[in-house]
Amino acid sequence: MNKRIRTPVKRRLEINDEAGIGVSRNFHSIVVEAGGYEALTFDERDVRNHIENARRLRLGVGDVExxxxxxxxxxxxxxxxxxxxxxxxxxxxxxxxxxxxxxxxxxxxxxxxxxxxxxxxxxxxxxxxxxxxxxxxxxxxxxxxxxxxxxxxxxxxxxxxxxxxxxxxxxxxxxxxxxxxxxxxxxxxxxxxxxxxxxxxxxVMKKISEKLRGYSQYEAIKFALQSAVYDSFRKNEFDEEWQTMIEKFSLHDNEWLGYDNALRSKVEKETKADFKSRDRLYDCLTVYEFEKQFRAAYTNAKFKEVQVELKRLLYYHANLVKEEGSICTYHVKEAVLVGEKMKKVEFLVYFNSTEFEIQCVCRWFEFRGIMCAHSLSVLIERSIYEVPNKDIMSRWRKDLEIGYTCIPTTYTKSGAALNVKVHENYHKTLDEIIEIASNDNGKHKAIQLGLREIKERYYSQGA
Structure with missing residues (x-):
């Protein structure tokens, strides 16, 4: 939504392109017509991407027929x-x-x-x-x-x-x-x-030259690789030949050969990030309670994005300009350094005091899932120092339940004990149960109790 180019604008861009007008001039004409860059929801790169795609789709005279x-x-x-x-x-x-x-x-x-x-x-x-x-x-x-x-x-x-x-x-x-x-x-x-x-x-094999030619023993490596691939008839034979080749030519650090190593590395990095997010907390930059909320809920990487917005609060000031019923409109002025001069840019932020909803025209929350400094400055102006749970994105939570970690793979033993189909069936059944319960707290408590009983029963049997 944030980067959407409306259909009439698309057609205008395409007509100009067909007339031989370059992308930069084409975009600039739209900027002038709109009254400035801030009036657009897209930039020159978006225009360039659209025109390149449109050229691909542009069939010649008679082609459709x-x-x-x-x-x-x-x-x-x-x-x-x-x-x-x-x-x-x-x-x-x-x-x-x-x-x-x-x-x-x-x-x-x-x-x-x-x-x-x-x-x-x-x-x-x-x-x-x-x-x-x-x-x-x-x-x-x-x-x-x-x-x-x-x-x-x-x-x-x-x-x-x-x-x-x-x-x-x-x-x-x-x-x-x-x-x-x-x-x-x-x-x-x-x-x-x-x-x-x-x-x-x-x-795969045609990439041998591209990926391995830099080694002094390239010809010998290529022969060993081809031998492993074409002359192995069983999986264990291939594994042995492959490992021998890696050891003999010291190819442990070659990323192209390490398909499983690369995948295993991604898993290990994710596991480490999960551990750090739970075990290590970053220091807060402010005394505001909402920073502590985000720190407690979000992974470290996403909390750091929150702190980027908190640092920007130094340059913001929110003013109430209109109040209609429960809707309060604020102007938030941001000081931006342009060259060697400071420029003031103004953003509109709307606050619904009844629903406790806040929305900024920058759409940063909708686009990135992180509450913008403009909105935070309005909360501070209203002496609100905590945010409702709906403003804490569940997909950034460090305690997010991620079922794929239980799925067995060739490059990690994680979840190897659980069959993929069984795992999918469990999730499907649980989703159906959750749908039945809907928003009924009584049903949720009954389901939770039943699941605990099942867990305890089979845990005791396993022990």
Missing amino acids: SIAFYFHRMQQENSNFYSGIDFDVDGRIRNLFWVDARSRVAYKAFGDVVSFDTTYLTNKYDMPFAPFVGVNHHGQSILFGCGLLSNENTDTFVWLFKEWLNCMSATPPNAIITDQCRAMQNAIQIVFPEAQHRWCLWH
Whole structure:
């Protein structure tokens, strides 16, 4: 919401771009028309990103008609031809997907394993071309479907995979092979949760030169790596060969080789941060009680962001300018250093004395989840030194319950005793129970008592 460009402004930017007006001049014209930078909810970088995306989506004269004609002709030739078109909010084509009748039949025979790759680019629009590829009974590549995408984010891949799944009678592949794309991985987990997802070996192996050529024993390392990958027939054989290679050539510090090490490192960093947030408290900068509230609730990293806002209080002063019923309007002046001169910038803050709600036009709380110094200065002006629980974001809490730490992985033993499916079923059941209880305190107490009894019963049995 904070960075939204309204549709009329988008169209104006695109018209100017088509007329050959550069991004900077284009943005400046919007600034002048709006009456200044502070009147806009976006900046030049947002404009540049939008124009670059719009250029990708900008089809040439006759292209839309050509696509429609092609899809119609294929449909006429065989009613099993499948096509899907994804439109953006302005009604323009964003993504395309199509599968001919032959490919749909081929998938029924050879669709147990599918390779999906977006490394191909069309020359004209620089849009990722995304083919679904399999292998037939001759060992030959066979096409199962094609996509033409405007970008490579999770939402786009989710749309594409859902279209493809719908086309293939809701039958997902047993296994899917892709390159190392996080957005693609996220979409696969959403649409094909049961499929075995593996990285493409070709993509991995082609990076050997890029990642390892700097070593003096590069040729020997490459030979050992290829031997481990291609000549190992069992997992334990590969593990032994891999470890021997790491030890022999002292490759412990090579981040590219340490896939599991990198993941394990992230887990360890998160665990350490959790421990520090619970064990170590930062000193407060002020005497205000709300700082202590945030310190007690938030992780250290987020509390430090709160303290950044507290430091800014030195430059703020809030004045009540209007009071209509329970709504109080404040002007908060901020002293900003521009070059060598101080400039006063004014912000509007609204305080609802009945609902105890506060809102600042800077929208920092909505955008970052941290209460801004403008709002804090108003609370201080009203001699309010504590904030309600609704102003303490639950997702920043140090005591947040995070179920994924119980999920077993190949790179950490954490949660190894708990099966993933069992864990998901527990969470689903608990969510259903919470939904039934809703806001009924009586039901909540009964549920809490029942859970404690279950815990004590099985804990005593385990002991």
